[in-house]
Amino acid sequence: MNNPLIIALDFADKREVFHFINQFSEEKLFLKVGMELFYQEGPVIVDDLKERGHQVFLDLKLHDIPNTVKKAMKGIARLGADLVNVHAAGGKAMMTAALEGLDSGTGPGNSRPYCIAVTQLTSTSEQQMKSEQLIAVSLRESVIHYAVLTKDAGLNGVVCSPHEAKMIHDRLGSDFYTVTPGIRLETDDIQDQKRVATPGFARQAGVSAIVVGRSITKAADPLQRYFEVKKEWEETRQ
């Protein structure tokens, strides 16, 4: 997990993915495969990316009964993804089951994938959380509650907003792994994201890894933009 820059491969199919990746020639990347691409191309997409030497974050956000998640994670571990995730709302027993599944599917000599949990989706507003989930506390309290539960279950970290990362690290330590989407450069259009932050802001907040999608994938020169994001991250003091 030493690469702090994860590129979200939000493409419709494999052809678009490889057209994009080919621009990076020898650069070894950390790539996020989400539901759109995974359900379109199937598990072989993970093999294809791993064979080329890239790290893979398989962002499938599992949320089901513990036994089902355990069995699913066993299969996911066999794919060789480096980072996987679940919804913390599935509960502590489900998260523990996820780890058991990953352990049983990890081959001898391989490392178990890192497993993190989504706390509250960044697309959920506080008002929506209160009226639809009937959670009476603030959004930040709900996020920290889920982060504590995630750590208690033994997972490696959480997906959260860059604006929540400092609070999480203050409470759970700097080693707790935080992954934050919603990253934009100062010059970018924010599109449909609600609360965005720059790579520099995320670094200062102690974020472990940022997920960057359209800022890189839709740039006129994705390679140049990738190095620009990387430079801002590296030149910001934690």
Ligand code: C5P
């Ligand atoms: O293009 P953009 O940088 O906004 O892409 C962000 C990526 O992170 C997308 O793949 C999106 O699905 C994902 N994501 C997110 N917010 C979350 C969890 C995942 O934006 N809470």
